[in-house]
Amino acid sequence: MATKLDKYNFKEIESKWQQIWDESGLNRAADSPERDRKFYMLVMFAYPSGDIHMGHFRNYIIGDAIARQQMMKGVDVLHPFGWDAFGLPAERAAIARGIHPHDWTLENVAVSRTTLQKVGISYDWSREVTSCLPDYYKWTQWIFVQLFKNKLAYRKRGFVNWCPEDKTVLANEQVKDGKCERCGTAVIKKDQEQWYFKITAYADRLIDDLDTLPGWPENVKTMQREWIGRSYGAEIDFVIEETGEKLPVFTTRPDTIYGVTFMAIAPEAEIVDRLNLEGEFKEKVIDYQRKALARSDIERAAVTEEKDGVFTGKYAINPFNGERVQLWVADYVLAGYGTGAVMAVPAHDTRDFAFAKKYEIPIKVVIHPDANTTLDVSEMDDAFVEYGPMVNSEHFDGLAGKEAITSVTEHAQKQGIGRAKVNYKLKDWSVSRQRYWGCPIPIIHCQKCGLVAVPEDELPVLLPRVKDYIPKGRSPLADVPDFINVGCPECGGEARRDPDTMDTFVCSSWYYLRYIDPHNDSEPFSKDKAARWMPIDYYIGGITHATGHLIYFRFFHKFLQDIGWVDTPEPATRLFNHGMVMDSKGEVMSKSKGNAVSPITLTEERGVDVARLAMFFTAPSEKEVLWSDDSVTGVEKFAISRFYPLIGLYRGSNPDLKQYFKREDLNEYEWGLYIKLNQTIKKVSESFDRLQFNTAVAALMELTRDFVPDRVSNTVLNDSVILKAVQLAAPMIPHMAEEMWQQAGCKGSVLKSGWPGYDPEAVTGDEIEIAVQVNGKLRDSVMVAADADQETVEKVAFESPKVLRFTENKEIVKKIYVKGRILNIVARG
Secondary structure (H helix, E strand, O other): OOOOOOOOOHHHHHHHHHHHHHHHOOOOOOOOOOHHHEEEEEEOOEOOOOOOOHHHHHHHHHHHHHHHHHHHOOOEEEOOOEEOOOOHHHHHHHHHHOOOHHHHHHHHHHHHHHHHHHOOOOOOHHHOEEOOOHHHHHHHHHHHHHHHHOOOEEEEEEEEEEEOOOOEEEOHHHEEOOEEOOOOOEOEEEEEEEEEEOHHHHHHHHHHHHHHOOEOOHHHHHHHHHHHOOEEEEEEEEEEOOOOOEEEEEEOOHHHHHHOOEEEEOOOOHHHHHOOOOHHHHHHHHHHHHHHOOOOHHHHHOOOOOOOEEEEEEEEEOOOOOOEEEEEEEOOOOOOOOOOEEEEOHHHOHHHHHHHHHHOOOOOOOEOOEOOEOOOHHHOOOOOOOOOEEOOOHHHOOOEHHHHHHHHHHHHHHHOOEEEEEEOOOOOEEOEEOOOOOOEOOEEEEOOOEEEEOOHHHOOOOOOOOOOOOOOOOOHHHHOHHHHEEEOOOOOOEEEEOOOEEOHHHHOOOHHHHOOOOOOOOOOOOHHHHHHHOOEOEEEEOHHHOOOHHHHHHHHHHHHHHOOOOOOOOOEOEEEEOOOEEOOOOOEOOOOOOOOOOHHHHHHHHOHHHHHHHHHHHOOOOOOEEOOHHHHHHHHHHHHHHHHHHHHHOOOOOOOOOOOOOHHHOOHHHHHHHHHHHHHHHHHHHHHHHOOHHHHHHHHHHHHHHOOHHHOOOHHHHHHHHHHHHHHHOOOOHHHHHHHHHHOOOOOOHHHOOOOOOOHHHOOOOEEEEEEEEOOEEEEEEEEEOOOOHHHHHHHHHOOHHHHHHHOOOEEEEEEEEOOOEEEEEEEO
16 A cells, blocks of 8 residues: 655654764764775865855765765765865964954854754764864874884075965975965965975885776876976086086986086086186176066966077086086076986987077087988977987997987996986975965974974974964064964973974875874874774875875875874775866856855755755766756656655565575566666666766666556555665665654664665666767666667668757767676767
8 A cells, every 4th residue: 555645844854864864873983993894985174164065965965875875785984074174274264254264164064064964964074073172183293203203394595486465385286287276376486494294205116006096086196297207317426627526417318428518407406506607697687587487487487488598608518518517507407307407419309409599509410310310400490309229329329219319327326427316296295385274293492402302202293373473474473472473392491492383285194093092182193993994995186286285194104004004005995077167158166266056055945855855967077067057847757746755655574685586486568667776776776886976867767667556566565666676766865765754653763774776686677778968968768678789770760859859950079888787979060
C-alpha cells in the first residue's frame, strides 16, 4: 500500500535533519581508524574575509558528496573544516572598514560557519581550526623553529618583490603577470633583509615524486615541473679580466662554448658592484639598474619584449680559448637564476642573436646543421639553435649533440674550469611579511648571540593587540616596545624580537595535519593518529594554487617526514581542481570584485537540497558554471514534483536491498526496469568516481521517468527501485533522502545504509542507453540496440528534438563516439 505523503516542507525537514545529525554525531570522525578503512576528504580551508559565496558553495558540496558517499560505503570519514585567518585578505578588508583585524576575522568566521552549517555540509565541526588563534599558530611557530634548527630557515639580504600598495614583500608565487595577486598593483624590486625557507633543498624530490601521484591532474604536475624548472648542463668558470675574479656561468649548451662573444649580467647581481666601473660606463649602468628594478621579473623575462642592456666597458676571459668576452648588464637576466650571469652565443640563441645585432656585437658560428651544411653569419636572419657538429671549436670539432656536451663538460672538469651542474628556476621561499596580521616569527635578534630561536616551551609568541596596525613599509610590531624588547634566551642580555610576521601560506602548509588532532596542546599532532589518517585521500581546491600552496604543503610534508613526524612522502594522493563559478556577466565570483552571491538567499527561498542539485546538474565539476537563479527551476521541479513523491509509491515490503532478481521472476516491463535500475546504479557510481554529478542527476531523472509503478506487480522490486534511488541521491540531496528513508520506515540514517551495488547480470538489455552531448553538455539520452554501430547511434541521436535544438542549421565539426556509452557532437555556428 502506498505511503501517505505530506507536502515537502524543506525548511522544517532540513532543520530537523541537521539537528539529528548534530545530536547523533553522524559527521564526527573516529580518532584512530584502521588505515585500510579510512577516507580523508579535504577541501582547502577558507579566507574569512566575508561570507561564503556560490563559488565556495560549489567547492564544498563537491567534497560533501564524496564524503557522504564514502560514509555510505562504511569507511571512517574525516571531513574537517577551518579558517586560513591570518594574512592580507583579512587585514585589507578590516582596514577598509576601520575594524581591528582580529575582530573582523572572527566575526567573519562566525558568519561563514553559520552559513556552512545552514547548508548542511557534513563537516566535523569538533575539529575546526582557525590559524589566527594561539592554539594553532603556536605550532606554526614550532615548525618554523624546526626548519631553523635544520638550517632550512635562514635570513639574508637581497632584492625582493615589493608591493607598494600593500607595503610588504611577496613570494615569487604571489606575483602574477608582474602584479600583486591580491591587489593588482605593479610589483617592484626592493633591496631588503628577509627570512627564507630553503625549499630548493627539496627541488628534486618535489619534481621526482610527482611521478608517484597518478591521482593528480597532469596539468598541475606539468605546472609544478615547469615552475621548479630543473635543467641539466654545465657551470663554466669565466674570469673577470681586470680583477681575476671567477664568474661561474650555467649553460645547458656547453657545446657552444667557443661561440661566446658577450656575457649578460643581471642589473641586481652583486658582481656588478665589483667590476670597478668608471666614468660614463658607471653612470649608464647605475641609470639602467634603477630603471630595471622598476620592472617585474615577468616583464623582464618575457619572450616578446625587445631586449636591451648597457656595456660595462669590462671583459671576461673564456677559459676554453682565452678570448676576451664583452660584459653587458641586461635586465632579461634575473639575479635568482644560476649565478645571475649568462654566457651569450649569438649564432645559436635567438635572444642573443637579436641582442648582438642590435648592439653590433660579434657573432661566431660554432655549430653547423650537419657535416655537409655550413652557416655563413652574413646570410643568417636568426640563430641556428638545433644540435649539430661542432666547428671552430679546436679538438672538439665534429662532435655533436649529447656526445659534444659530455665531452666539453668532462674537459672542463679535468681542467678545473667547470663542472656538470643541475640548475633550477625555483627560488627559496621568501616568508617575511611587513604586516601586522600574521603569525609572529619566533626568532630573537641578539647582538652577542646572533639569531636565536624562541625556546619551544615559551611558544607561542603571542601577537599583541595594537591600535596602530596600518602598514608603513615596515612591520607595525617594530613600534611596540613591550613586544619587541626581550631578553636573549641564551645569554640573558638585551635583545629584540623579529618584527616581521609570516606569509599566510606558511599557516596553510600544515593545517591538514592539525585537523587530525586539533585539541592537542603538547604537540602539533599525534604521530600515531597521523599515521592512521594520512595521506589525504581526496583534496579539492582551485588550480590557482598549483605553483603556490600545492608546492608549499608538499615541501612541508616532506620536511616533517624527514624529522619523523609523518610516514608518507606526499600529503595527498588525489587532487581535484573544480571549475569556477561565474556571474551572469561571465566574471569569476569573488569577494574582491564585489560580485559574490551568498547561497543563503537561494537556500532560504528554494531549499538547500534544491540549490545543491542545481549546482551539481549545471555542469561537470571541473567546468566553469555561469550561475543564475534560472539554473534552479528545472531541477527543483524534478526534486519536488518527481523524486520526492516516489516515497508515496512505496508499498512497505521492507526489501532486502542486496537481493538480485532473476529474469524468470519478472514480467517484461519489470525486467526492463530492473536493467534500468542496475544501469543507473552503475552510471551514478561511475559518475561519482569522475565527479560528474551532472550525469548522476541525469541518470536519476531517467530512472524516475521510466519508473511506472502501475506496471510493476512485484512489490519487492517496486520498493527496491525506490529505496535504491534514495540511496543513490543521498550524497547529493541528503536532507530529502533522509526524510524519504524515514518515511519508508527504514531504520537508522540512509547515510549509513550502504552504497548500492549493481547486478552484473542485469546491466545490458536488448537495448542500451547512449548519452548524447553537444559541445560537451548533456542534451539527451537515446535508446539503441546493444550491438548498434556508430552510424546507427548518430542517426537516432540526430532525430532527437532535444539534440536538434542545438545542432540544426549548424556546422557539425566532429562526432566522437565512445562505444556503448556516449556520443559527443561538436557543432559550430
